Amino acid sequence: MVSAMEIYMLLPKTNCKKCGLPTCMAFAVALLGREKKIDECTPLIEEKKYEAKLKKLREVMAPLESASETGLIIHPEKCFGCGNCVVACPVNVAAEPTRCGVGLGPQGEKVILRVEDGVVVCNNVKECRRFGPNKVLCNACTATCPSKAIEFV
Amino acid sequence: MAICTGCSLLCEDIELTVKDGDISHVRNLCRKGHGHYQALLTERARPMIDGKEVALDQAIAKAAEVLHSSKAPLLCGWSNATLEAQTAGMSIAKKLGASICDTSPPCLGALMERIISGRIPTCTLDDVRNFADVSVFWGSDPSNSHPRHLSRFSYYPRGEKRQKSYEEERTCIAVDVRKSATATLCSNYYFRMQPGGDGEFIESILATLDGRIPKFGDKKRMIELGTILRKAEYGVIFPGIGMLYSLQNRLELFETLLAKLNEIATFKVVPMVERFNSRGFYQLLHAPGNSLAAAAKGCDAALVVGSDPLAELPLATARALARVPLIVIDPHRSLTVDAASVVIPSAISGMEAGGTALRTDGVKISFEPIIESDLPSDEQILAKILEAI
Numbered sequence: 001m002v003s004a005m006e007i008y009m010l011l012p013k014t015n016c017k018k019c020g021l022p023t024c025m026a027f028a029v030a031l032l033g034r035e036k037k038i039d040e041c042t043p044l045i046e047e048k049k050y051e052a053k054l055k056k057l058r059e060v061m062a063p064l065e066s067a068s069e070t071g072l073i074i075h076p077e078k079c080f081g082c083g084n085c086v087v088a089c090p091v092n093v094a095a096e097p098t099r100c101g102v103g104l105g106p107q108g109e110k111v112i113l114r115v116e117d118g119v120v121v122c123n124n125v126k127e128c129r130r131f132g133p134n135k136v137l138c139n140a141c142t143a144t145c146p147s148k149a150i151e152f153v
Numbered sequence: 154m155a156i157c158t159g160c161s162l163l164c165e166d167i168e169l170t171v172k173d174g175d176i177s178h179v180r181n182l183c184r185k186g187h188g189h190y191q192a193l194l195t196e197r198a199r200p201m202i203d204g205k206e207v208a209l210d211q212a213i214a215k216a217a218e219v220l221h222s223s224k225a226p227l228l229c230g231w232s233n234a235t236l237e238a239q240t241a242g243m244s245i246a247k248k249l250g251a252s253i254c255d256t257s258p259p260c261l262g263a264l265m266e267r268i269i270s271g272r273i274p275t276c277t278l279d280d281v282r283n284f285a286d287v288s289v290f291w292g293s294d295p296s297n298s299h300p301r302h303l304s305r306f307s308y309y310p311r312g313e314k315r316q317k318s319y320e321e322e323r324t325c326i327a328v329d330v331r332k333s334a335t336a337t338l339c340s341n342y343y344f345r346m347q348p349g350g351d352g353e354f355i356e357s358i359l360a361t362l363d364g365r366i367p368k369f370g371d372k373k374r375m376i377e378l379g380t381i382l383r384k385a386e387y388g389v390i391f392p393g394i395g396m397l398y399s400l401q402n403r404l405e406l407f408e409t410l411l412a413k414l415n416e417i418a419t420f421k422v423v424p425m426v427e428r429f430n431s432r433g434f435y436q437l438l439h440a441p442g443n444s445l446a447a448a449a450k451g452c453d454a455a456l457v458v459g460s461d462p463l464a465e466l467p468l469a470t471a472r473a474l475a476r477v478p479l480i481v482i483d484p485h486r487s488l489t490v491d492a493a494s495v496v497i498p499s500a501i502s503g504m505e506a507g508g509t510a511l512r513t514d515g516v517k518i519s520f521e522p523i524i525e526s527d528l529p530s531d532e533q534i535l536a537k538i539l540e541a542i
Contacts, residue, residue: 080334081183082300087309088319103282103301103310105166105181116180118187144309144319146296146334 001073001151002060004028010057012043012050032153034064034071064153070130071153072122072141078149079119085141085150086113086120091127113141120150156520158233158503159186160299161426161513162278162306163520174524183300190504196486198498209497213534216456216480216495217541223454226251229445229474230482232428233459234531235508236517239430239437241535242458248542252448256460257431259444260397263404264424265435269515273411276389276421277514278305283312285421287385289326292351293393293425296334299513303338307391324381328354329395344378346370351399355406358382362413388420394427426513428460429503433511449473456480456538458531459502461487482534499531506530 008028015023019040021030030036038057044050067073083105086092092100095110106114112124125131129138130152142151155167164186170178176190200212207215220226228246231239232255246253267273281288288307295302303309308325311318319325327336327343330350336343346354350369357367361379366372382388392407400407414420426432445466449455450473457479463471464487481493484501500506505526509519529537 079184080296080300081185081187082296083181083183083304084309084338087304093311099166101311103305105164105168107168114180115183117178118182118184144338146303146338 001153002032002064004032006060007031007057010053010060011041012047012053014043016043018042031061032064034067034153067153068122068125070125070128070135072125072128072130073151073153074120074122075149075151076119078147080147080149081115081118081120082146083115083120084144084146086111086115088140088144089113090138090140091129095127155523156503156518157182157186157189158429158501158510158520159183159189161429161432162299162301163429163510163512163518164301164305165518169523171524176524185300190501193485193501193504198481198483198486198490198496200498201493201496203494209529212495212497213537214541216497217538219454219478219480219495220245220249220251220456220538221542223249223452225452225454227448227452227455227474227477228253228458229256229448229455229462230458230460231255231434232257232431233502234430235502235506235510236430236433236437237508238458238502238531238535239434241532241539243437245456245535245539245542248539251456252452253438254445254448255431255434256445256462256465257426257428258394258397259446260401261394261424261426261431262435263402264392264397265426265432267404267408268422268424269436273408273422274415274420275423275514277516278307278423278512279516280421281389281423281514282306282310282315284314284387285312285389286315286322287324287326287381287388289328289388289390290335290339291328291390291392292330292395292397292399293391294329294333294335295391295425296338298393298425298427302391303335307389308338324385326378326381342378342381344374349399351396352403352406355410359410359413362417382414382420383417385418385420388414388418390420390422391425392422393425423514430510432513432515433509436511436515446470446473452477454478454480456482457489457493458482458535459484459499461489463492464488482531484528497534498528499534500526500528502531506532508532 011024013024021027092111096106129136155169157164167182168180200209202215268275309319315322325339327339330348353369357369357375360367367375449470479493480495482497482499507521
């Protein structure tokens with residue numbers, strides 16, 4: 001996963017404020033939080049000397065595009081389908097206490113994470129604790145993954 | 154609801170959507186179980202005698218003939234067959250005077266015998282979920298071998314007495330030679346040892362429990378582990394093949410450790426069996442299985458049920474087995490099926506054929522067929538062979 005510092009190293013680092021933010025570091029953090037887009041950094045797009053940096057930046061930002069609204073990225077090729085995240089997710093447990101709570105797979109449609117065809121899939125993103133402006137930085141699903149198949153931006 | 158026969162956990166909460174006799178969508182099945190069914194549905198075996206396709210009844214008749222004329226037949230496999238099929242197999246063995254053994258690792262038999270006879274205390278996996286607060290994975294990596302072990306029983310679920318589960322009340326310890334996927338989940342409670350160092354490791358734990366300074370390993374870490382075990386209310390040890398191969402004939406050491414731990418708190422052992430009904434075979438046999446290596450060398454014909462010994466066994470044993478005429482009962486193609494002189498295709502247990510099996514902790518689980526199939530089950534085939542010999 002790319003860090004804010006890595007993104008910052010690929011920005012012009014001039015603090016020109018054209019993007020509306022006070023520093024390039026703030027812009028890097030906003031990029032990672034998906035509040036800003038690369039195109040909003042006009043010097044990076046327009047000036048030729050930043051061409052290589054722009055190309056690299058688009059490369060490192062590409063995996064983030066597949067992330068859900070809560071920033072959850074699933075790598076299905078790494079997933080074991082063990083269901084640790086399904087059982088650990090507090091929203092899943094609240095939705096189906098008699099199933100997810102005791103380790104069984106969910107039956108209803110209210111859960112966020114479930115295992116389908118051997119790999120984990122994400123539904124009902126709006127129910128996630130990380131959704132919206134009042135989000136809680138819950139990491140129950142990523143901390144319990146044995147293969148790092150799920151991660152947050 | 155269906156039962157998965159991909160590993161010995163026999164998960165009961167699988168939801169399948171079947172379309173045109175094929176599984177189109179499946180929920181709650183782990184990757185291993187999904188792969189198991191995908192693999193079984195491709196390349197199905199066909200009834201064959203010496204490489205030529207024949208009718209199913211002809212193949213069964215030929216199998217009975219080969220077994221009947223053989224002087225020292227061997228019946229092997231069995232860990233992927235239902236209890237009913239295993240019982241039928243034992244009747245055949247009795248009638249023929251044949252030796253019968255499974256293809257599980259040889260060290261597992263010694264542990265299973267101790268567990269079944271009660272010399273090592275055991276409990277069910279439901280007890281683990283409801284009461285256990287310390288789970289020790291010793292030489293085993295359930296994240297890979299039994300993917301849903303941690304999420305269904307040993308670490309993440311909330312149980313009767315363990316409502317706060319992994320967040321506060323459960324401790325998961327991994328003892329292994331390498332940082333396996335399970336060990337990464339245990340983070341601080343991963344204890345590394347040298348390959349073959351299980352005996353020394355047990356001695357070190359015994360020393361710390363006695364209040365002595367351990368001779369082997371990192372002393373601080375060993376004392377830390379001793380403290381966790383001492384504070385446990387209900388501990389469960391899951392010994393894997395890694396530990397059994399390392400201890401070999403020194404399983405008494407493990408017994409001593411269990412006795413010592415049980416003086417302090419309740420400590421149980423649940424074996425990590427690989428195939429879905431290995432446990433059933435041991436339970437039916439009431440004795441440690443014959444050594445397959447010796448049996449393979451002495452036999453003059455072999456019946457293989459639901460396993461692929463030529464691909465799985467050590468080379469010398471596989472070679473000894475490959476020189477005799479093989480009769481294979483298997484739902485799909487494998488190396489053994491290709492090398493066999495008689496092939497009898499069977500229905501897939503758990504999907505096309507029902508039956509009962511014992512979970513890794515000895516709980517009996519019965520299952521019904523989900524997909525209709527024209528093929529007979531292992532049990533029906535064995536019953537026909539039993540009639541014919």
